[in-house]
Amino acid sequence: MVVSLFVAGLVLASLPALVRRLGLRIPVREWAALCLIALIGAAALVESALIAWATPVVFDAIGLHDLAESCTSMLGLVAVIGWPGSAFAFSVAIILPVLAVRNARRLRDRAHSLQIEAELGEHDQRGDVEIVLLPTAAPLAYSVDGPDPQIVLSTGLVASLADDQLAAVVAHERAHLRHEHGRWLRAAAVAASTLQWWPPAHRSHRILRAAIERWADETASRGDANARHALRSALIEVIMADPPIAVPALSLASTTVERVNALDGVAPLPRVTRISLYIPGGATAVVVGMTIASCLASIPAWETIRACCSI
Numbered sequence: 594m595v596v597s598l599f600v601a602g603l604v605l606a607s608l609p610a611l612v613r614r615l616g617l618r619i620p621v622r623e624w625a626a627l628c629l630i631a632l633i634g635a636a637a638l639v640e641s642a643l644i645a646w647a648t649p650v651v652f653d654a655i656g657l658h659d660l661a662e663s664c665t666s667m668l669g670l671v672a673v674i675g676w677p678g679s680a681f682a683f684s685v686a687i688i689l690p691v692l693a694v695r696n697a698r699r700l701r702d703r704a705h706s707l708q709i710e711a712e713l714g715e716h717d718q719r720g721d722v723e724i725v726l727l728p729t730a731a732p733l734a735y736s737v738d739g740p741d742p743q744i745v746l747s748t749g750l751v752a753s754l755a756d757d758q759l760a761a762v763v764a765h766e767r768a769h770l771r772h773e774h775g776r777w778l779r780a781a782a783v784a785a786s787t788l789q790w791w792p793p794a795h796r797s798h799r800i801l802r803a804a805i806e807r808w809a810d811e812t813a814s815r816g817d818a819n820a821r822h823a824l825r826s827a828l829i830e831v832i833m834a835d836p837p838i839a840v841p842a843l844s845l846a847s848t849t850v851e852r853v854n855a856l857d858g859v860a861p862l863p864r865v866t867r868i869s870l871y872i873p874g875g876a877t878a879v880v881v882g883m884t885i886a887s888c889l890a891s892i893p894a895w896e897t898i899r900a901c902c903s904i
Contacts, residue, residue, distance in 0.1 A: 606635035754830060
């Protein structure tokens, strides 16, 4: 069981990277959702594998020795490592959620720290969003979500863009706020942090970040050829260093080429090929379901109830 869940988690974390070329040709919102589900699902499967591995130690500690023995037989090859392995799994199963909560708070605090105080720069309230113009020559454009959402631009960026390009940039940042992309990014970053030892998970995380930027591009351009051209030219005009991971921004240097190509137009996948994207994830879900069902069937229900009642 442990090995199956663990391997399924690694496969799921790798899927966005493995099928990226096909993913670029489906609706970008759908592709972003699939990437996020893959990362969160992978983290959940790895945590489930660790919990399953740790169960003998937990049951022994609370006096359910018969159930601990049943769980040990259920673990298969992993049980060969014995009590030390289960104790190690128990420790990691506790540490990973703690680190996830810590990372979530850190990213939230970092995002809030990027909000610009009223004393700095020029502030212009436009509807439910505040536009902030910072007096710096560095090209800068990002959005900050929260109770008081902001779109932050720099004077250097504004000076380098034509009016239609600047309007496209603002529309792009508004799209981030409208679709709550900051939350998507933070959720993905937390999930990826629990899989930081698995390189394909990092690549899948980068692919998700690119998908979110493309999603904002598509929302900002609204299928209008002039808006797409303006945003594309703005991206080419302004290529900056990657911004903090806690906030969405106009231009991630690592994703600019992909986004420019997407704004040029990408041929959609045929329906049958598009459906095939769901096969690997569906197969992983079936394997996980069968694994859990077989493990539950291996422990008689009456034995579990009797052991729990004897506490």
